[in-house]
Amino acid sequence: MSDISVRALGEDEWQTYRSVRLEALQESPDAFVADHTDEADEGEDFWRARMARSARLIAEVADEDRPVGVVSIGDTADEDAEDAGQLFGLWVAPQWRGRSVAASLVRRGSEVALERGVRHLYYWVGTENARGVAFASSFGFRPTDDRRPMRTKKDDPEAEQEIAMVLALGEDRR
Template identity: 60%
Template structure:
């Protein structure tokens, strides 16, 4: 099996991002705030604008798209923090290292942007996601918010897990 590569998509590759995003929305609608129907109806200018708001990462093996993730600003009041979001891997590629490659690349992108920390929001009841993030050195913060996706369990929360991108821990060198 060949290696997984992760590359940053440029604005002109909006259609590749759109294709993967729509696949993600169709396959895992419960994991996203947006719906497949809404985003499928969007025009090219919507997708081009979206490409400029955050860094879009595409994981591939032998030029076959396997997964996506995005890295963007946490907010104007915290310019030193980036967040990793929209992480999705095709079901047949899960467990093969694609998600790990996307997280590592996301951390590198954030560090290259001069960010000191990378946030990754996970459901507080999603032990598998918490363990996955922890395996990279992400640690829970006190920052919580209501789940942004539709949930059967009202009151479900997400916790921001943070990864330092430098300093004593070695940050990105370990990723």
């Protein structure tokens, strides 16, 4: 198995993020709110602004000439949660799924969040995605009572719900 390294991208690496983000949108269109065509048309200013909003991490392996996974760490929408952050946009190239890439991204993402002063890291998972819930639970994410309609580009009132799962970071893991 190849060694997996995860690193945060700098703002000047917007083209690297753009490339892996567009690959994710194209390969897994139903997993994201965004649309590949719309984002592919965006220019440098859009991508630089996006890089400034959140930490963007990529997974790389020595025998690949491109990133094999991506995740973002950013703020939550809850203004009352000063010490909370959010893990989102997790994607792994299909040929690398099941090979610890996602786990490496989540581990490093948790470290980055903690370095930024985050004490509670949220991750939204589809309530019908048993594999996703089990994956998040394996890291210590615990379900909350917060639910919302699945955020996809389809406006379907019968759409699946998402559950907010939370991971306590730092020494006090309660």
